[in-house]
């Protein structure tokens with residue numbers, strides 16, 4: 001299962017690498033071992049699943065679009081601390097590393113608040 005996800009992830013990396021200019025995404029490219037333990041969030045028709053994901057500092061998240069329309073995972077804060085940009089059906093975003101503990105609500109740019117969720121990052125002991 002994990003191998004399959006990694007394979008599909010690699011297949012889309014090349015096509016989206018040039019589009020992503022998010023500093024967090026660029027850092028994620030060199031994450032190496034961290035990327036292999038990425039938490040997966042599915043983008044469904046108008047929801048994220050799971051709606052709440054808890055990870056540890058330094059862990060990454062990969063959004064995987066399993067629906068039939070484009071979606072993004074865009075942070076709610078004005079600074080837009082992370083944004084996958086639009087991910088097309090059957091593709092996955094680059095792994096995004098969450099380096100700091102905190103609560104990071106996000107939404108889809110296309111579907112707004114209807115499609116929202118949260119990443120909770122816990123600090124390492």
Ligand SMILES: [Cu+2]
Nearest residue numbers: 071108110111
């Ligand atoms: Cu959406």
